[in-house]
Amino acid sequence: MVxxxxxxxxxxxxxxxxxxxxxxxxxxxxxxxxxxxxxLTSWAGFSTQWYTALFNNREMMSAIYVTxxxxxxxxxxxxxVGTLTAIGISKSRKIIRELIINVNNFPILNPEIVTAIGxxxxxSSLSIEKGMLTMLVAHIIFxxxxxxxxxxxxxxxxxxxxxxxAMDLGATPAQALWKVxxxxxxPGVISGALLAFTMSFDDFVISYFVSGNGVKNISILVxxxxxxxxxxxxxxxxxxxxxxxxxxxxxxxxxxxxxxxLRGAE
Amino acid sequence: MRVFAxxxxxxxxxxxxxxxxxxxxxxxxxxxTHGNSVMAFQFTLxxxxxxxxxxxxxxxxxxxxxALVTTFVCILIGYPIxxxxxxxxxxxxxxxxxxxxxxxxxxxxxxxxxxxxxxxDAGLINTFLKSINVGPIKMMYTDFAVILGMVYNxxxxxxxxxxxxxxxxxxxxxxxxxxxxxNTRQTFMKIxxxxxxPGVISGVTLVFLPAxxxxxxxxxxxxxxxxxxxxxxxxxxxxVGEWNFGSAISLIMAMxxxxxxxxxxxxxxxxxxxxxxxxxx
Amino acid sequence: xxxxIEFKNIVKEFNGTLVLKGINxxxxxxxxxxxxxxxxxxxxxxxxxxxxxxxxxxxEVIFDGIEIxxxxxxxxxxxxxxxxxxxxxxxxxxxxxxxxxxIKKQDKNTIKQKVTRMLKLVGLxxxxxxxxxxxxxxxxxxxxxxxxxVNEPMVLLLDEPLGALDLKLRKEMxxxxxxxxxxxxxxxxxxxHDQEEALTMSDxxxxxxxxxxxxxxxxxxxxxxxxxxxxxxxxxxxNLMEGNMVADYRVRFDDHEFECIDSGFSDMAPVDIVLRPExxxxxxxxxxxxxxxxxxxxxxxxxxxxxxxxxxxEFIIHxxxxxxxxxxxxxxxxxxxIHIMYRIGY
Numbered sequence: 001m002v003x004x005x006x007x008x009x010x011x012x013x014x015x016x017x018x019x020x021x022x023x024x025x026x027x028x029x030x031x032x033x034x035x036x037x038x039x040l041t042s043w044a045g046f047s048t049q050w051y052t053a054l055f056n057n058r059e060m061m062s063a064i065y066v067t068x069x070x071x072x073x074x075x076x077x078x079x080x081v082g083t084l085t086a087i088g089i090s091k092s093r094k095i096i097r098e099l100i101i102n103v104n105n106f107p108i109l110n111p112e113i114v115t116a117i118g119x120x121x122x123x124s125s126l127s128i129e130k131g132m133l134t135m136l137v138a139h140i141i142f143x144x145x146x147x148x149x150x151x152x153x154x155x156x157x158x159x160x161x162x163x164x165x166a167m168d169l170g171a172t173p174a175q176a177l178w179k180v181x182x183x184x185x186x187p188g189v190i191s192g193a194l195l196a197f198t199m200s201f202d203d204f205v206i207s208y209f210v211s212g213n214g215v216k217n218i219s220i221l222v223x224x225x226x227x228x229x230x231x232x233x234x235x236x237x238x239x240x241x242x243x244x245x246x247x248x249x250x251x252x253x254x255x256x257x258x259x260x261x262l263r264g265a266e
Numbered sequence: 267m268r269v270f271a272x273x274x275x276x277x278x279x280x281x282x283x284x285x286x287x288x289x290x291x292x293x294x295x296x297x298x299t300h301g302n303s304v305m306a307f308q309f310t311l312x313x314x315x316x317x318x319x320x321x322x323x324x325x326x327x328x329x330x331x332x333a334l335v336t337t338f339v340c341i342l343i344g345y346p347i348x349x350x351x352x353x354x355x356x357x358x359x360x361x362x363x364x365x366x367x368x369x370x371x372x373x374x375x376x377x378x379x380x381x382x383x384x385x386x387d388a389g390l391i392n393t394f395l396k397s398i399n400v401g402p403i404k405m406m407y408t409d410f411a412v413i414l415g416m417v418y419n420x421x422x423x424x425x426x427x428x429x430x431x432x433x434x435x436x437x438x439x440x441x442x443x444x445x446x447x448x449n450t451r452q453t454f455m456k457i458x459x460x461x462x463x464p465g466v467i468s469g470v471t472l473v474f475l476p477a478x479x480x481x482x483x484x485x486x487x488x489x490x491x492x493x494x495x496x497x498x499x500x501x502x503x504x505x506v507g508e509w510n511f512g513s514a515i516s517l518i519m520a521m522x523x524x525x526x527x528x529x530x531x532x533x534x535x536x537x538x539x540x541x542x543x544x545x546x547x
Numbered sequence: 548x549x550x551x552i553e554f555k556n557i558v559k560e561f562n563g564t565l566v567l568k569g570i571n572x573x574x575x576x577x578x579x580x581x582x583x584x585x586x587x588x589x590x591x592x593x594x595x596x597x598x599x600x601x602x603x604x605x606x607e608v609i610f611d612g613i614e615i616x617x618x619x620x621x622x623x624x625x626x627x628x629x630x631x632x633x634x635x636x637x638x639x640x641x642x643x644x645x646x647x648x649x650i651k652k653q654d655k656n657t658i659k660q661k662v663t664r665m666l667k668l669v670g671l672x673x674x675x676x677x678x679x680x681x682x683x684x685x686x687x688x689x690x691x692x693x694x695x696x697v698n699e700p701m702v703l704l705l706d707e708p709l710g711a712l713d714l715k716l717r718k719e720m721x722x723x724x725x726x727x728x729x730x731x732x733x734x735x736x737x738x739x740h741d742q743e744e745a746l747t748m749s750d751x752x753x754x755x756x757x758x759x760x761x762x763x764x765x766x767x768x769x770x771x772x773x774x775x776x777x778x779x780x781x782x783x784x785x786n787l788m789e790g791n792m793v794a795d796y797r798v799r800f801d802d803h804e805f806e807c808i809d810s811g812f813s814d815m816a817p818v819d820i821v822l823r824p825e826x827x828x829x830x831x832x833x834x835x836x837x838x839x840x841x842x843x844x845x846x847x848x849x850x851x852x853x854x855x856x857x858x859x860x861e862f863i864i865h866x867x868x869x870x871x872x873x874x875x876x877x878x879x880x881x882x883x884x885i886h887i888m889y890r891i892g893y
Contacts, residue, residue: 011354014346015347015350015362018366019365019366022365022366022369022418022421022422025377025380025384025418026369026372026376026380028380028383028384028390029376032383040383040389041388041389041390041393042393081276081280085276085277087270087273088272088273088275088277090270091271092274093271096271096274096278100277100281103281109475110520110523111475111476111478111496111519111520111523112479113479113496113500113516114292114520115288117292117499117503117512117516118288118289118292119284119288121288121291121292121513122284122291125291137284144277144280163270173270177270198371201373202371202372202374204375204482205481205482209504222373222376222379223482226375233379237376237379240372240373241372241376244368244372245368245372248367436633438629438630438631438633439633439634439636441598441600441620441627441629442627442629442633442634442635442694443635443646444600444619444620444621445598445599445600445620445621445626445695446621446626446650446694446698447622447698448621448646448650449619449621452650
């Protein structure tokens, strides 16, 4: 009974408008990464020269390397630490639980720039030289709270008797952890890891303040280079967009496909 | 199982060192004089006094103003979008929300950089305008460009937040409203909108906080002269080397943010309470 | 009684599945009608079509002499009590109940009077300012009923309204609902899958399955004279058998012929036969019409539930006398206890 034709049109227009707003800039950025000229506004024919330039640019390749290494290592460490801590939190006394959760919320609620300068001050006070190591440590620090935050709800949903049941059946605490708890919270752990990875991969503010000595990740490089128009940045951005989009599509579509399969099997 | 409780111990140490100590350091730097070494500090309030210079106050007010306008525009655009998405067929909802949220995950610098070649004097819009003999219009390095960039970056959060509150609303409540004689408009005003307010409020937090502290967007789209509080902090640490003053500004900003979060939270509570009949018993 | 609602050949299709396959049903003024059936039988769909929340694929809904398919729900003189109440969580009890009256812009005093009267009717005097989110399920239920009835609809639709309540509260509400219906004197259309609820409250029961009406009748009709195997099976516990009519008043099943009270079937017509557990008695072997071995006996409080195995099947019997397991017994029943139905595919 609702929805005249006119109203349907307004809806379609609204949605189309906002999607155009979201995607047109990214699309134009990607299109002009294949432009044959330096211009980002007039099309001079298809070329992959900016990609060639990108792969021949030492600084860019090193930024890609730094970004990937830091993202992978920080994801691994923060996922392990975050998951174990979350399990610990769920079994802790209320005071400790609330203490950790509240302190943990600080870097999440604070503006990134505050976290960034805090870490910068810390590293300088400890006289640690800024570089890839400080960047890695900083990324672990800001990702771990998010992993904890993602895993905790899964643990809350767990039957509290289940660990007791495992141990009652003869499992050691370590076995109960590894064979019962971890498999049950795996979906949370995986989404925590993906969150940690994308956050580290995309991070600019914190990396910018805590790295130095020529160590740059992709974001820092884009920041320093983007003052001038430069199609190589478009090429680099295109690669970033494609990677993130593919990851997101996989993450979002896999469960849907699985559901369909299950339905098909019924 | 108390054995597992021990798993938090390493993180307690870690957290103290890497989350608590940095906070203390910022406070320490904010209240001390010169010298980038912790050992040589001397208590002072000068760093805060310095901030009350009209130049800096203006920056602060400008930041708040830009963030407020951004938040307002995000509600204005985000609400109808979220409402439409929440009311289409469920299969479409998942897809549309995926499309809305994908940009959130794309590097913010990339997203902001993309606008430069669109807005600049020789950019896509002006090229188009020239072809129809209009313009050129100056867009880069204006408030418009900065606010546009912020809306572009933060709108998905607003849509997501409002959509979530609309989607989890019990559809039977809407049916009930129709059933009791309210037409579409009355149902929206009396039922749907009040029930979605918590989503709007959390959207406000998600947009206002990053908008007030970002320094990338003003730098890219506002230019080197465009100064918001985030840029001011960046300058103190990266260019000027005034860490003490920079820390004081950060502290002030953190306070403002805490305050605004406290207020929105309170507003949220009030609304919920009013929603539940207004009086405690 | 005057005819109030008529469904004419209502067909509803969802994504290629027929949920309603041509429903014809007449509902009268002041009647308590229950749509009864298993989940997925189409009863809620039919109710939602009447409420205006769904439109039918084919057919007509006639309400008080007018075809109402294109009338939006907010213009129908029908109100609904929703399955999980659908109370407005941001309003207190008073505002929830007053919602419909406020929409109609009635004046404050009238509203206050009407709401107070309703609260009294449902036994919630003094709860005006209570937030609905802080009420128990039973109280929310009452608010939902008051919120609907205060608009003085000609028909009240109730969609499994007691489903979320515990057993004791459900029983209480059943009586209360019946009382309220008699008090306000309007038509109630009640949807449930609970046969006991249907039997307790209704004037008329409409048994539905697979989008079709299986039987329409009073509770006693439905219980005592089920028209087909589905109804017999769905209403109460039954022993169901296939057999043939040998002649008028003679039916044959399990290789025995029995006297019965049905006639008018063609000779040797295939029929379904129902024997209610409470209609079978356990008697000494030589007095039984059938014989079998006691397989199990469970004490159910008022009666024993005994399973007796004959060469053809297991019979469930409800009796107040116990029987020892393994004992051979006779089964006795009277001709009027044998219910005979045309056999249909189901």
